Amino acid sequence: MIDFVVQQFAVFLTQMSALALDPVTYLYLFGSVALGIVFGALPGLTATLAVTILTGFFGNKFPVEQSLIALIGAYVGAIYGGSYPSILLNIPGTAASAASALDGYPLTRQGRGGEALGLTTTSSVIGTLIGTFCLLIFVWVLLAVAQNIASPEKALLALFGILVSGTLMSSDLVVKGWIAGLIGLAMAMVGLDPILSEHRYTFGWSYLLSGFLVVPVLMGAFAIPQIMTGLRTGPVSGRPPQVGRIVPHWRTISRNMPTIARSGSLGVGIGALPGVGEDVAGWVSYGVGKSFSKEPEKFGRGSLQGLLSAETANNACIGGALIPLLVLGIPGSPPAAALLGALMINNVTPGPTIDPDLIVRIVAILVLASLATFALGLFMARVFISVLKVPQTIFLPVVLVLTTIGSFSVGGGINDLFIMVIVGLFSYALIRMEYPIAPLVIGVILGGLFDESFRRAMLVSDGDLSVFVTRPGAGILLFLNVLLILSQVPPVRRAMKRLVARGISDAGASDQPGSPS
Amino acid sequence: MHDRAALRRQDFWTALLLAGLSLFFLWKTSEIPFFRANAAGVESGRWYNSAAIVPYAIFATILVLSLGLLVTAIRQGGAPWLRRAVTADAETGGFARLCAVAAIMLFYIFALVPRVDFTIASALVLQALIYGFHETRARATAIAVVAVAIPALYALAMHFPRSEWNTPQDDDWITLAAFVILAVVALVETRLCHGRLDKAIAIAPVLSVLVPFLLVIAMAFGFRQNVPNRTGLLFKQVEYHYYVTVKPWLAGKGR
Numbered sequence: 001m002i003d004f005v006v007q008q009f010a011v012f013l014t015q016m017s018a019l020a021l022d023p024v025t026y027l028y029l030f031g032s033v034a035l036g037i038v039f040g041a042l043p044g045l046t047a048t049l050a051v052t053i054l055t056g057f058f059g060n061k062f063p064v065e066q067s068l069i070a071l072i073g074a075y076v077g078a079i080y081g082g083s084y085p086s087i088l089l090n091i092p093g094t095a096a097s098a099a100s101a102l103d104g105y106p107l108t109r110q111g112r113g114g115e116a117l118g119l120t121t122t123s124s125v126i127g128t129l130i131g132t133f134c135l136l137i138f139v140w141v142l143l144a145v146a147q148n149i150a151s152p153e154k155a156l157l158a159l160f161g162i163l164v165s166g167t168l169m170s171s172d173l174v175v176k177g178w179i180a181g182l183i184g185l186a187m188a189m190v191g192l193d194p195i196l197s198e199h200r201y202t203f204g205w206s207y208l209l210s211g212f213l214v215v216p217v218l219m220g221a222f223a224i225p226q227i228m229t230g231l232r233t234g235p236v237s238g239r240p241p242q243v244g245r246i247v248p249h250w251r252t253i254s255r256n257m258p259t260i261a262r263s264g265s266l267g268v269g270i271g272a273l274p275g276v277g278e279d280v281a282g283w284v285s286y287g288v289g290k291s292f293s294k295e296p297e298k299f300g301r302g303s304l305q306g307l308l309s310a311e312t313a314n315n316a317c318i319g320g321a322l323i324p325l326l327v328l329g330i331p332g333s334p335p336a337a338a339l340l341g342a343l344m345i346n347n348v349t350p351g352p353t354i355d356p357d358l359i360v361r362i363v364a365i366l367v368l369a370s371l372a373t374f375a376l377g378l379f380m381a382r383v384f385i386s387v388l389k390v391p392q393t394i395f396l397p398v399v400l401v402l403t404t405i406g407s408f409s410v411g412g413g414i415n416d417l418f419i420m421v422i423v424g425l426f427s428y429a430l431i432r433m434e435y436p437i438a439p440l441v442i443g444v445i446l447g448g449l450f451d452e453s454f455r456r457a458m459l460v461s462d463g464d465l466s467v468f469v470t471r472p473g474a475g476i477l478l479f480l481n482v483l484l485i486l487s488q489v490p491p492v493r494r495a496m497k498r499l500v501a502r503g504i505s506d507a508g509a510s511d512q513p514g515s516p517s
Numbered sequence: 518m519h520d521r522a523a524l525r526r527q528d529f530w531t532a533l534l535l536a537g538l539s540l541f542f543l544w545k546t547s548e549i550p551f552f553r554a555n556a557a558g559v560e561s562g563r564w565y566n567s568a569a570i571v572p573y574a575i576f577a578t579i580l581v582l583s584l585g586l587l588v589t590a591i592r593q594g595g596a597p598w599l600r601r602a603v604t605a606d607a608e609t610g611g612f613a614r615l616c617a618v619a620a621i622m623l624f625y626i627f628a629l630v631p632r633v634d635f636t637i638a639s640a641l642v643l644q645a646l647i648y649g650f651h652e653t654r655a656r657a658t659a660i661a662v663v664a665v666a667i668p669a670l671y672a673l674a675m676h677f678p679r680s681e682w683n684t685p686q687d688d689d690w691i692t693l694a695a696f697v698i699l700a701v702v703a704l705v706e707t708r709l710c711h712g713r714l715d716k717a718i719a720i721a722p723v724l725s726v727l728v729p730f731l732l733v734i735a736m737a738f739g740f741r742q743n744v745p746n747r748t749g750l751l752f753k754q755v756e757y758h759y760y761v762t763v764k765p766w767l768a769g770k771g772r
Contacts (some may be wrong), residue, residue, distance in 0.1 A: 099711065172524065201542070405635070432527075433524065462565075
């Protein structure tokens with residue numbers, strides 16, 4: 001085991017030094033991280049949008065190794081950048097940093113905004129590095145497992161990704177998350193089918209023969225609703241307060257190291273769940289941090305532990321989200337879905353057959369991106385704070401133009417723009433009715449994989465459905481899928497609650513003196 | 518975001534719509550061969566290999582889930598009173614602004630971008646969105662929508678077929694004129710309304726021209742990507758001078 005880890009680090013250091021010695025790396029890296037921080041800092045713009053817009057710019061005209069520096073840099077920068085308005089203005093820059101506002105803003109009101117920003121920067125970097133370390137180690141273990149994954153497991157994994165995303169991302173009824181995922185799956189059915197080349201739902205429009213392209217769908221689903229919501233609301237900007245010293249004290253960091261380590265591990269775990277993003281990681285880690293804390297009453301009133309729990313986890317989630325993406329081609333979060341779109345238009349297919357060098361290179365880029373975030377976050381924070389003064393009625397129209405040209409350039413030209421707007425208006429309507437959008441996008445991305453894998457499995461087994469039960473991996477995944485569905489069915493939930501309550505009361509009764517042990 | 522009762526009222530109608538759509542797509546799926554298929558001259562007559570099997574499962578599940586949503590919506594008091602939910606939104610003026618944003622966006626993507634020079638079309642839309650939505654004033658929003666609608670409808674009416682998207686440039690000139698008029702109107706009207714000029718409105722005309730201009734140049738010559746309407750009024754000149762003036766000059770300098 002130790003030999004394996006040492007060997008991995010040797011390969012990683014080789015890739016890292018190759019990247020570090022190339023001056024072009026720094027141009028892409030600092031440019032994209034700064035852009036990502038600005039995107040994260042501007043309320044309404046998200047990490048997914050930053051990665052998607054850059055995908056439109058880089059397209060497939062640049063080597064994928066170079067594009068990845070920009071895309072991952074923007075991803076890391078944007079997740080971190082969301083903390084600025086959360087801490088200073090109580091307006092979450094991204095959904096991922098919503099939990100940070102609970103303690104970040106009270107700290108600013110106590111005159112400790114600079115300290116909060118410095119600690120957030122440090123914990124974000126440590127979180128990203130924890131995620132990166134886990135990615136470097138676990139991706140190989142899972143890749144070895146993934147070699148044994150065949151069509152039945154692939155189909156069930158894709159279904160599991162859509163179901164998990166639909167279940168965990170729903171803010172209202174879980175059924176809405178599932179419906180959103182199924183609508184995404186249905187959208188993925190459009191075009192020529194992958195096995196028999198039958199026309200499906202093209203309605204005579206030749207453009208639809210190749211199905212929905214990922215980038216216009218991503219831009220439509222994530223950019224258009226934000227633009228519409230933002231312009232409907234009117235100008236939202238703030239006057240950020242003056243902040244003092246930003247560089248954190250080492251003593252404070254070391255005192256909070258257990259919180260950072262725990263939140264980092266949690267973030268990686270949640271990130272590795274298909275389709276569950278940084279926002280869930282932030283909230284779950286915040287809740288866990290509160291239950292572990294010796295001073296839970298301070299949470300929500302300016303607790304450093306609360307702030308660090310949320311911020312470390314949402315950054316650690318990045319490494320975690322890349323694990324299922326690289327091993328199985330299933331994105332772990334919405335920005336990872338955008339990254340998958342970029343890989344797909346560059347003809348890189350994530351999964352068991354992915355080039356191992358590319359994985360190590362991605363790990364090296366993540367490390368460099370987190371170091372660039374650290375440098376920019378500590379020494380250029382005041383520049384990013386000044387960005388908060390820009391009202392959304394100025395930058396959202398600019399985003400419309402950016403997404404238009406980005407979507408146009410990627411492939412299908414003007415037809416992609418039509419799809420982008422139609423998907424955007426539809427997504428806006430869904431968001432207004434509290435349907436989550438991430439499952440829809442995950443459905444569009446995984447729909448092709450699900451369709452092809454399911455039918456291949458059926459073809460190989462000659463129509464025998466037991467193939468989904470008899471194979472051990474498929475059996476486990478089927479069990480998880482069924483369990484997930486049943487856990488959300490109201491009568492089953494009520495029965496489970498009754499069982500748990502009865503178990504607790506039985507345990508209570510057995511603890512009574514005189515009861516049989 | 519919403520009060521629960523209003524949300525359930527929307528859920529009621531959404532569930533009905535989803536059920537209707539899933540039935541329609543189940544019917545469309547029935548057009549895909551299920552028990553016997555002949556693809557590219559090859560007979561493949563097994564149900565489990567059919568291109569319809571997964572879509573059948575998807576739309577049947579959507580149908581079941583939408584019926585489940587319908588039941589939930591009815592149980593939680595969502596069946597009647599839909600009109601009240603809509604009027605509540607309309608009363609705040611939010612609904613009108615939303616319709617205005619959607620209209621500008623649709624005019625931009627479906628009428629202007631395919632037919633008009635990208636920089637000019639984007640400048641008009643940027644100016645309209647900044648002026649029309651920076652303040653919550655109904656008059657500014659209405660002026661912005663009209664300013665985008667006139668050149669967009671003209672472009673649609675005069676150059677609807679795809680064959681005419683790139684050739685004539687009269688729609689480019691009309692869009693440019695609409696942009697200039699809107700920029701002037703925005704400056705004057707805001708000043709008359711408030712007695713002073715808001716910083717965002719003041720910089721809007723410059724920003725509206727610079728952003729798309731720099732973007733299209735960066736995309737076309739920096740990132741080497743395809744850009745919309747290469748024969749547009751402005752881009753045609755830029756591209757010509759890039760290849761005829763700038764590139765030879767740079768090559769000569771490098772020698």
